[in-house]
Amino acid sequence: MSGIESKRVLLATITILFWFAQYVYIPFLTPYLLSLSITATVVGVIVGAYGVTQLLLRIPLGIITDIVGNHKIFIIIGTFLAGISSMMIILFGSPAMLFLSNALSGVASSTWISFTLLYSSYYDRSEGTKAIGLVTSLQNIGILAAFLLGGIFSAQFGSRSLFILSFVFGMAGFILSLFIKPETAGRTNVTATSLVKVMKDKKLLIVSLLGGFVWFLMFGTIYSFTTSTAKELGATGLQLGIIYVLFSLMNIIGSYFVSTKASRNLSEKTNIALGFALLAVYCAGVAVAPVTIWFFPLQIVGGFGAGTLTAILMAIAVRNFDADKKSTAMGFYQSVYSLGITFGPIVMGILVDHFSKIFSFSVMAIIALACSIFVLSMYKFSVLFKEV
16 A cells, blocks of 8 residues: 555544544434523524534634644544543433533634645645545545444443444544644745635635535524424334434535536536525435435435535635635535534524424425525626536
8 A cells, every 4th residue: 555545544443433523423412402491592593503603713723724734633533522421411412512512622623724734745736626526435434433333332231332332433533543644844934914805705705605615504493403304204213223324324425426426517506506405405304304214315416415515625625725725615615504504403493492393494495495596597607617
């Protein structure tokens, strides 16, 4: 195995362990909180805490990473916090501590900037979209494994075991991250003017806004209220696990699809518009689903759409920036989509509390469809979707 291949394998392993630790207890968090007689609005705030810290930290972390020029230290911090945040849930189970723990988990996810850019650096610049598609697939493999093993552990040992499992995998990733070879690029001369120029880039602004809506839709549905809706229809713990597994599996396939020739044969505008259209179908389907079995094909549709969107938008976000500005661009992009992670479950919780589940998911479907139409109508910005 060559040096570059060993680097890819090591970081791929760490990436899978990291996202396993972050997501292994997610499918059972919202139903658990609702079982404590906490209102849907408060549950939305707790789940949204995960996005709050990302919203606050991603841009500063991107700037700091560009200045320091070393991704290793941030990956070490991220994997460590992924394990510690879940341990806090074991030690302190109050709603306030759940909020704090989820916020700390958000700090860990803020370091995803370094995972994506370090992995991309192991490929030629011309393979940027392919590299982002692959690392996003690795992210979703970790999430899929978390849902599979998490469902088994939850059924056999209870929900508490999931937080222990998260801690173990987080610490395993932390130990392996110590063996990453530090970059040799050194510090870069990042100025205030260059930072403002990056964040005023029209392409980056538009793509970041679209990314924000993707995560708004996902965290308002699949990662929060889809499971509680399925449970109300009589879904068992095993069925809830299958729902997440199907979504994650198709997320992986969608992310990988972006790196294939088939995807490149389509325009990026078409890929993005189609992804949002699939999310619209998913949300509308959940809104009217009369029985649990409807959720299974819907996860296939929504998962593929979400996977395609997360990979392709991230690739576009950093494509045209020099190496010393990529972390800032990625930090800005991920900070904006953190708005979606934060407000998706909060808005959905408010809608559920004051209206019906059907109305709430229908609103999400309308938002997704509006994004698809927006992309198709942006003929004057067609350069945004130009293949390079």
